[in-house]
Amino acid sequence: MKNIAVIGAGTMGNGIAHTFAQFGYNVQLIDISEAALSKGIATITKNLDRMVAKEKISTTDKENTLANITTYTSIKKGVQYASLVVEAATENKELKLKIFKELDEGCPDDTILASNTSSISITEIASVTNRQNMVIGMHFMNPVPIMKLVEIIRGYNTSDEVMKFTIDLTKEINKTPVEVNDYPGFVANRILMPMINESIETLYNGVAGVSEIDEVMKLGMAHPMGPLQLADFIGLDVCLSILNVLYEGFKNPKYAPCPLLVNMVNAGKFGVKSGEGFYDYSENRKAEKVAKMFV
Incomplete structure (x- = not known):
């Protein structure tokens, strides 16, 4: 296996591409936006x-890593020789299902689809493909080049061979790699x-401030x-999406997102990536408690 396609040039996608390329794999980094691809390559270069x-x-290692990455705006062109595809698009179920249908075709x-x-x-992602036994989860941690853990998620129909292969590759x-089963x-x-979420509830209830x-x-x-x-670095919109998945999956009120989190996301306060969340990430870098305006 030498060709790894990565879907999405955002924080996780460019980190995954960086990691595989640094270990000598030919990486096809794919995003519908040329601007996102340019930003992704710039981030990899900076890192x-x-x-x-x-x-x-070494400088040679850096040059070789960058040389191992090719960018594409077309999924069809980018995956035509891929042995493994790692999808790292936005945490949106409908979008992921659409991408996996396209990847399967x-x-x-x-090709293994991760x-x-x-x-x-x-299991739900795999259900839209004709290769359910070859679909698996590879949940990398942010920042990918530094963090060691990868959750390897076995879908209901993921084969033992694909599981072993993915663990070995990791x-x-x-x-x-840490093997886990497919639950929300x-x-x-x-x-x-x-x-x-409980930390946000603690702020929402006025028990203490952000920095405290x-x-x-x-x-x-x-x-x-x-x-x-940490929520700011993950992305408050991502935190909200995950909590919604947990709440819908378990029907347990302990997973219900705090109203403060919902209001902040609705207001476009996503954390680091938007420049503002529980802290201020604008140019002056002051740790202002911007969340107070939403309480």
Whole structure:
């Protein structure tokens, strides 16, 4: 296997492309937007420059990694020789189902189809294809080039051969695969999102402020990043989507998104990517408690 296609040039997609390319794979990075592809390559370049500055890789390693990546705006052209496709589009079920239908029609018959979804059922995604045994979840963590964990999600019909292959491949790119079964939120987000949601509820109820909540969790629980800051980095819109999947999947009120989170997303406050969330990420980089206006 030398050709890996990655769908989506955003934060997760460019990180996945970077990682595979750094380990010598030919990567076809695909996005419908030329601007998104240019931004993705710029991000990969910046991250590689950081690694060169820290002497983790050489300048030659950087150049080889970038040379291993080819960009496409057409799924059909980008996947025609792919042995594995990793879909890393927005966390939207309808969009993912549409993409997997297109992938099933455009990929070679022996291509394995993986999704980087953080919560959506792999079994449901596989159901729109004619290769359900070859569909699997590969949930990478952000930032992909640094974080070791990859949740490997077995769909109802995922074959043992595809499972083993994906686990072995994950190890080849110096990641740690952990096998989980296909239930809403899998393991990482089934545990993480209720904690983030409860942190937002704590703010919403006026128990403490943004920085205070984060400080308690960092100093008291040894978390490297507070839950509200982490939510900003994940994307508040993504957090809301995952909580909705959990709530719909389990029909349990403990997964119901906090009204404050819903209001912030409706107001376009998505966190780092929009420049504003629980903290201010504008140019002055001041950690302002912008969430107060929504309480």
